[in-house]
Amino acid sequence: MLTAEQKNYLKDLFPGDEAIFSPASMLAYATDASRILAMPDAVVRPRSLEQLAKLMAWAQEHGVPIHPRGRGTGVVGASLAQGGGVVVSSLFMNEILEINSKDFLARAQPGVVNADLQAELAKHRLFYPPDPASAAISSIGGNVSTNAGGMRAVKYGVTRDYVLGLTAVLPGGKILHTGGRCHKDVIGLDLTSLFVGSAGALGVIAEITLKLIPLPPASASILAVYDNLEQALDAVDRGLSIGALPVTLELMSRNTLLALERAGEVPWPCGAQAALLVKLDGSEPAVEHDLEKMHAALAPAALLRTGRGREETDLWEVRRLINPAAYKIAPDKLSNDVAVPRSKLKEAIEGFEAIGREMRLNVLCFGHVGDGNVHANILHDASNVDERRRALKARRRILDTTLSLEGTISGEHGTGISKHGFIGLQLCEDQRRIMADIKAVFDPTGIMTPGKEPF
Amino acid sequence: MSGKPSCIRCGRCLSVCPLFRATGREELAPRSKSMLLEALDRGYGETPQLSAEKLAAMCLGCRRCLDVCPQGVNAPQAVAELRAVHPDFKTWLWKNALRRPQALFPLVGLAPRGMAPKGLDFSGLEPPSEGPWVEIVAASTCFQGRKAVLFPGCAATSLVRRWRTKAENLLAALGVDLLPADFGCCGSPQESGGLLHEAKASRARFAALWRKLGRPLVATICATCRNGLRQTAEELDAEEAQALREAVTPLSAMLMQSQTRLTDAAPERVAFHKPCHETSPADELWLSKSLGDRFFAPDVGECCGFGGALRLAEPDLAAQVGRRCWDSLTATGAQTAVTGCTACVLALSVQAPPTARAFHWLDIFAQSLR
Known part of the structure; x- marks a missing residue:
């Protein structure tokens, strides 16, 4: 909680709409795509470096926690003021x-x-x-x-x-x-x-x-649909061996395709079991050359569709809708974005799907298989106590499986609030102590994002 | 999974909400409105009722968020419902409409009897002083003899009557069999103002009259009216709904096959403002065809910031949105903008930079055929 005097200081430093204190207005800053709710004590929107410098001097002197925030699209709650403090929005510094x-x-x-x-x-x-x-x-x-x-x-x-x-x-x-x-x-x-x-x-x-x-002048994409997951994963290996790296190589499992089918129109036949989306770029002759090789590598497949121009954009829009589409299956999800060495992909995904079956839960596997980064989202209804318990158990098993395959518990989302408790599974005490010591050099009193440090 | 769609906080709406884009204030974005409305439903302890309601009601009603929401959350509708149940909202709305009448342009024509404001300043809505920019050399013959009515909308009925006259002249030039009709409001401004019953009644009245006239073509000159009329279809059976959707036609679409030529008065560059409620490409195509290489469309179509009730409650906010819109229009190199929505014309006119002007597209065409 901020004192009246502290609020007045912030009001002076951030005049007009640069500071917010009303709960109704701050509600927008109390959440992000994690859907965790954590109400800040204040939100400030600096316009200048000078304002930021004064804020940070004041915050350290008064021991006020600081939580930087961009657009609030993170999925682990890293921008939220858990335990209170001041959210610093960057949205007025957007040049x-x-x-x-x-x-x-x-x-x-x-x-x-x-x-x-x-x-x-x-x-x-x-x-x-x-x-x-x-x-x-x-x-x-x-x-x-x-x-x-x-x-x-x-x-x-x-x-x-x-x-x-x-x-x-x-x-x-x-x-x-x-x-x-x-x-x-x-x-x-x-x-x-x-x-x-x-x-x-x-x-x-x-x-x-x-x-x-x-900017690469040309690009092309291929949607490849398979009768089962194994065929799709075999095609991943072949696709990465054509002598040129694709820009992108994405996998969508059966459950993922189902979620998208429920969300709207899809460019594959309903009931498809697994699909790959591959993008190539470069000069026009290079793209044509790589396209031919990639086509051959992805075959045989139940469907191979090449997209260029507008059609290519449409193919990828579907991919970007996976996260929201997951909510068409169940009202809640536990997001995992583990990564494993490429050679362990098949083992990892089959392991995650098996965990889903054993725990009677829908596990949505998709993601950037080209670089070993797999999203394994556990869909469930959190209001059902038993289902929630099984979902939490499944998440722990997915993380354990990942680490046993020399993987990491997060390839890109980070740990924020929702995964902070799992960092110890991956980092040893020595690593965490050294990281804490490094942070202390920058932030000796620990006002930056307390409780959400990524170590 | 069933029931009312709920917000998953993904933030896709932030990129299209004109209020958020102009201000950078997350509390004004649709995501925030969903949270506030959920909080109000639950009686969220820390959110005082009044300030939450006031904040949740800050919406331009442009409906752009609907297009990108993967959950199908209809924030503008929820805001309209909030306004509708607010006990003092109607009183407040009319009181403010009287004080700042320009702000609620189309609604003014709907004011309760005897309350219509006097002395409105519509001097910014004159046609180009240099004369028309385009002449229709030969009108399309595609609609000759077709039964049609004109849906002029509130603005052309009550305030800028020359739009109605111009539209009727053009319909005459097209050779349609023009039936007389007195339709009233399309329901859109009433709906966004929280006057849900009034909106429904307006649409029912329109549908009944359209049916009585033998389901003729309905020529429209305002994108917002078109949107409102098409929503009328939701109350009809499937066959009639389809017939109504097909009947509601932009006047520009009917003119499309006409031959035109530019006059000496036509400016070198003209920017097209696409209204948020526009669902048809007809106005843009018609103007692009008529103006040729003098026609420019901004990279990103911005909202004019008209916003009905919001312009009353938060004129500064609406003005911020409007400035951003003009920035995008003048970035094309044009100092004149044309559009096909009566509310947009007013918003653009009152907010135009000193050297810039905005017109309804009807005003840039010559009154009659040569």
């Missing part, structure tokens, strides 16, 4: 500051939406590849804080691979600039990478410098 086609970089404030940046870059024939499923709605600041992955990671990597530098404000008010405009830089420890994926635990990000590449 693209620079697009430089000679240096192949862009500078952006954290509130810029990923898709808006992509659209601006396309006008310059430039490309920022990371595209989480939420790209149309999530912010660059949130993407950097969570080291967002996305579907193009197979060929292009994740957010961390594209952050050249950033400006962050640390507890106490110090403004820290890391990295720079160079695509190669080996001086010092890599503080930039430390911030990427730190989920707000070290400070508030105020500006980001992103590496760009030329």
